[in-house]
Amino acid sequence: MKIKAIVIDEEGLKRTVVRLAHEILERNKGSNNIVIIGMRTRGEFLANRIHQKIENIDNSKIPLGVLDATLYRDDFRKRMKQPEVSVTNITFDITEKDVILIDDVLYTGRSVRAALDALMDLGRPNTIQLCVLVDRGHRELPIKADFVGKNIPTSINEEVKVQMKECDEEDSVYLIETPDEFKTT
Amino acid sequence: MNIIIKGTTILNPEQNINEKTDLIISDGVISKFGNLAESDYKNAKVYEFNNSYCVPGLFDMHVHLREPGREDEETIITGSDSAAAGGFTGVACMPNTNPAIDTAEVVKFIKEKSQQHLVEVFPIAAATQERKGEGLSPMIELFEAGAIGFSDDGNAIKSASLLRNAFEYVKMFDSVIIEHCEDESFADGAMNEGIISTSLGLPPIPSIAEDIIVMRDIITAEYSNGKIHIAHISSKNAIELVRQAKKKGINITAEATPHHFTLTEESLKSYDTNYKMNPPLRTKEDVDAVIEGLKDGTIDCIASDHAPHSIEEKEYEFIYAPNGIIGLETTLGLTLTELYHKKHLNIVQIIEKLSINPRKILKIPTPQIKEGEKANLTIFDPNSIWTVDISKFKSKCKNSPFNNKLLTGKMLAVINKNKMLFEDKFIHI
Amino acid sequence: MPLASRHLLGLYGTNREDIELILDTARTFREVLERPIKKVPTLQGKTVVNLFFEASTRTRISFELAQKRLSADTINFTTSTSSTKKGETFKDTVRNIEAMKVDMIVVRHESAGVPLFLTRISNANIINAGDGTHEHPTQALLDMYSIKEKLGKLEGLRICIVGDIAHSRVALSNIYGLTTMGANVSVCGPSTMIPHSLERLGVKIFTDVDKAIQENDVLNVLRIQLERKAGDRIPSLREYRNYFGVTTERLEKFNKEILILHPGPINRGIEISSEVADGPFQVILDQVTNGVAIRMAVLYLLGTKN
Numbered sequence: 009m010k011i012k013a014i015v016i017d018e019e020g021l022k023r024t025v026v027r028l029a030h031e032i033l034e035r036n037k038g039s040n041n042i043v044i045i046g047m048r049t050r051g052e053f054l055a056n057r058i059h060q061k062i063e064n065i066d067n068s069k070i071p072l073g074v075l076d077a078t079l080y081r082d083d084f085r086k087r088m089k090q091p092e093v094s095v096t097n098i099t100f101d102i103t104e105k106d107v108i109l110i111d112d113v114l115y116t117g118r119s120v121r122a123a124l125d126a127l128m129d130l131g132r133p134n135t136i137q138l139c140v141l142v143d144r145g146h147r148e149l150p151i152k153a154d155f156v157g158k159n160i161p162t163s164i165n166e167e168v169k170v171q172m173k174e175c176d177e178e179d180s181v182y183l184i185e186t187p188d189e190f191k192t193t
Numbered sequence: 194m195n196i197i198i199k200g201t202t203i204l205n206p207e208q209n210i211n212e213k214t215d216l217i218i219s220d221g222v223i224s225k226f227g228n229l230a231e232s233d234y235k236n237a238k239v240y241e242f243n244n245s246y247c248v249p250g251l252f253d254m255h256v257h258l259r260e261p262g263r264e265d266e267e268t269i270i271t272g273s274d275s276a277a278a279g280g281f282t283g284v285a286c287m288p289n290t291n292p293a294i295d296t297a298e299v300v301k302f303i304k305e306k307s308q309q310h311l312v313e314v315f316p317i318a319a320a321t322q323e324r325k326g327e328g329l330s331p332m333i334e335l336f337e338a339g340a341i342g343f344s345d346d347g348n349a350i351k352s353a354s355l356l357r358n359a360f361e362y363v364k365m366f367d368s369v370i371i372e373h374c375e376d377e378s379f380a381d382g383a384m385n386e387g388i389i390s391t392s393l394g395l396p397p398i399p400s401i402a403e404d405i406i407v408m409r410d411i412i413t414a415e416y417s418n419g420k421i422h423i424a425h426i427s428s429k430n431a432i433e434l435v436r437q438a439k440k441k442g443i444n445i446t447a448e449a450t451p452h453h454f455t456l457t458e459e460s461l462k463s464y465d466t467n468y469k470m471n472p473p474l475r476t477k478e479d480v481d482a483v484i485e486g487l488k489d490g491t492i493d494c495i496a497s498d499h500a501p502h503s504i505e506e507k508e509y510e511f512i513y514a515p516n517g518i519i520g521l522e523t524t525l526g527l528t529l530t531e532l533y534h535k536k537h538l539n540i541v542q543i544i545e546k547l548s549i550n551p552r553k554i555l556k557i558p559t560p561q562i563k564e565g566e567k568a569n570l571t572i573f574d575p576n577s578i579w580t581v582d583i584s585k586f587k588s589k590c591k592n593s594p595f596n597n598k599l600l601t602g603k604m605l606a607v608i609n610k611n612k613m614l615f616e617d618k619f620i621h622i
Numbered sequence: 623m624p625l626a627s628r629h630l631l632g633l634y635g636t637n638r639e640d641i642e643l644i645l646d647t648a649r650t651f652r653e654v655l656e657r658p659i660k661k662v663p664t665l666q667g668k669t670v671v672n673l674f675f676e677a678s679t680r681t682r683i684s685f686e687l688a689q690k691r692l693s694a695d696t697i698n699f700t701t702s703t704s705s706t707k708k709g710e711t712f713k714d715t716v717r718n719i720e721a722m723k724v725d726m727i728v729v730r731h732e733s734a735g736v737p738l739f740l741t742r743i744s745n746a747n748i749i750n751a752g753d754g755t756h757e758h759p760t761q762a763l764l765d766m767y768s769i770k771e772k773l774g775k776l777e778g779l780r781i782c783i784v785g786d787i788a789h790s791r792v793a794l795s796n797i798y799g800l801t802t803m804g805a806n807v808s809v810c811g812p813s814t815m816i817p818h819s820l821e822r823l824g825v826k827i828f829t830d831v832d833k834a835i836q837e838n839d840v841l842n843v844l845r846i847q848l849e850r851k852a853g854d855r856i857p858s859l860r861e862y863r864n865y866f867g868v869t870t871e872r873l874e875k876f877n878k879e880i881l882i883l884h885p886g887p888i889n890r891g892i893e894i895s896s897e898v899a900d901g902p903f904q905v906i907l908d909q910v911t912n913g914v915a916i917r918m919a920v921l922y923l924l925g926t927k928n
Contacts, residue, residue, distance in 0.1 A: 090927055096650070
């Protein structure tokens with residue numbers, strides 16, 4: 009891994025989570041109609057942290073779920089590797105709710121598109137708001153995040169690597185050079 | 194026209210000949226046996242066959258020529274071409290044609306069709322009318338027309354009482370009953386019963402289906418003092434039954450096919466219908482028993498059970514696909530590869546199994562290799578290595594599991610009825 | 623990791639990782655089946671043909687539903703008689719269908735080996751939906767899923783298949799699959815319904831149902847197929863019911879919880895009594911639901927494999 013820059017460190021991530029929690033509460037005028045849904049895998053962990061923060065700030069109980077949008081992806085034919093599917097776990101009805109959809113990195117917008125389709129099949133929410141830790145640009149679909157931890161302009165041969173303690177060694181966001189085997193020519 | 198056969202070892206166990214010498218054949222007759230003089234080369238075409246044997250023309254006593262009825266699969270001519278290409282100068286063809294060989298007309302038709310061919314074709318007639326197992330065929334009339342044996346091949350003769358009558362009846366003219374031994378009540382399967390059929394989920398035929406009829410036939414032959422020949426014997430127990438019957442002096446003979454001493458039921462794992470046979474391919478133990486039977490003389494001869502089936506039919510789903518494979522063009526090679534080179538049989542035994550014994554069973558005299566006799570000869574190189582290529586087969590059908598198999602031992606030439614097949618061409622001599 | 627093969631012909635030789643992958647993936651689809659909209663766009667644009675040469679409403683409907691829930695286009699080709707009997711060869715039939723540019727073929731046929739033959743003449747992914755008395759892998763997978771769902775594992779469980787083993791395609795697939803997963807598999811039935819040399823597959827054989835109940839954690843009760851000349855092998859259905867039927871009385875004798883599976887359709891009062899079929903230990907209807915999830919998983923894993 010060739011690191012070009014550290015974008016967010018552990019402290020920075022903590023502060024970003026707090027800020028995003030506050031922004032979500034402010035925009036929705038409290039927490040009484042929101043539900044939080046994280047996208048597998050790191051979006052789920054981020055969602056857990058934001059969820060906990062919002063519950064603490066607002067002293068309320070908010071439904072939390074996890075979404076696996078693999079089945080809605082549009083890149084089965086393009087990819088060399090078959091994506092592993094895992095279970096969606098949303099035990100509450102999202103109809104008429106304000107859904108806060110949380111993911112780690114917003115890039116082409118294709119996985120958010122898949123997630124939106126998946127959510128629509130689960131019910132008819134009042135709104136869906138997208139919250140991401142990093143927006144790195146290069147959108148291929150007309151999708152925009154409502155809450156952004158940090159905007160990081162990147163080139164096409166760079167990757168944003170999010171690490172979270174739930175599955176990695178540390179909390180951090182790095183800008184790295186794309187390993188040669190994944191480089192697009 | 195004179196032709197000279199040089200460089201070969203003349204072998205005929207019946208005449209006690211086994212010597213490397215030369216032959217002159219003039220107008221289809223052996224005119225000189227022994228070392229040649231300078232003058233003999235005048236007006237003669239010389240064929241030199243080094244490292245080869247020249248033996249009485251090979252004889253396959255169990256083939257299906259499909260004519261009349263399924264001329265799309267084989268005809269008497271294409272089947273005879275296939276026989277010659279495989280080294281045979283004579284075949285006996287089975288009566289499960291359409292119509293069956295159960296009238297003198299069909300016997301004569303077959304004889305007539307084959308008249309001009311190098312290969313002599315001897316019809317085996319149906320033992321019962323239309324092979325239905327309901328009443329005896331007109332056996333005397335068939336015999337007089339040229340039938341040399343009787344069989345309901347494809348099935349066993351349906352009932353023991355009818356079989357007994359067949360034995361009694363053909364005794365009058367000293368003919369033989371050839372039995373396809375399979376108990377009908379077990380006939381509903383597609384392969385040998387055992388762990389392989391169980392794990393492949395294919396409907397099984399137990400080996401006792403064969404044993405039961407062999408037993409029945411032995412008991413019936415003994416009782417009626419009949420002459421019985423067991424076709425394509427394949428099960429260990431059946432071979433033991435024949436061995437014991439021979440010891441008791443019962444008039445019994447048996448044949449085995451190359452596939453039953455070469456292949457086991459393991460081959461079925463591919464679900465390739467070219468391995469679907471009746472009797473089915475059996476276990477390694479059975480294969481060993483067939484070889485043992487050939488060695489100790491329990492099994493008298495080797496026959497191909499040449500059974501042409503169209504590609505379309507062999508591409509049916511496994512349980513619907515017809516049984517059988519073609520064998521005329523691989524029998525000699527397989528026999529030499531599997532039995533001679535693996536030292537189960539010596540060359541004399543091979544010639545007995547492929548030439549002398551089948552004729553004996555059918556009471557056809559063995560061609561003699563001596564001056565003044567018609568030349569009826571097969572010349573083969575026991576050490577020549579070749580690859581089976583079904584696309585080059587003379588048979589109309591290609592249903593052989595031996596495609597691409599490497600064989601050691603190859604036919605070089607056959608001579609009979611003033612004709613010679615050499616290098617893929619029939620030559621008048 | 624994707625599946626090792628691009629076809630599902632049987633569980634013979636299917637390795638443990640692949641079976642686990644299918645079972646795990648089915649869990650995802652089991653969740654999809656609980657949603658208000660039970661459909662995902664995963665196989666959009668893929669065409670699947672259900673090629674059924676033998677009548678089978680249940681398996682076909684289950685496959686069809688699985689395909690529709692994955693948004694695949696499905697075509698049903700059902701014919702009760704063999705194509706060879708109506709003039710067109712099997713190969714021609716398949717080639718005709720292949721020419722319509724299909725991606726996957728689900729096949730049911732009364733001859734063992736047909737799915738394997740299909741892989742030689744077609745480029746589509748082939749899924750075996752039952753070939754002769756050979757294999758029926760998706761049925762065995764859904765049985766395994768249902769057992770695992772209820773008992774949490776397969777390894778070390780004692781599982782007995784009861785009925786006409788010799789004429790069952792379900793039995794062989796279960797034997798292969800469960801053995802691979804480390805279960806102890808046995809069969810129980812009249813000796814005439816046990817195929818030759820079965821013990822050589824590592825299977826224990828019972829001819830006494832009481833013993834089978836006593837010594838097992840799971841019974842997978844097969845349908846007695848009246849249409850398959852059962853008359854030659856059992857004297858009467860009455861005798862079968864009396865000596866091999868799984869009834870409450872038998873289960874109560876041992877006072878134990880034993881999981882009951884049945885692939886359906888049930889002959890109530892013959893191989894299984896109504897009380898047992900509707901009783902507390904059975905998962906017969908779960909099997910049906912799980913069947914759709916398993917078939918979705920197999921279609922997904924094969925259909926999206928490059």
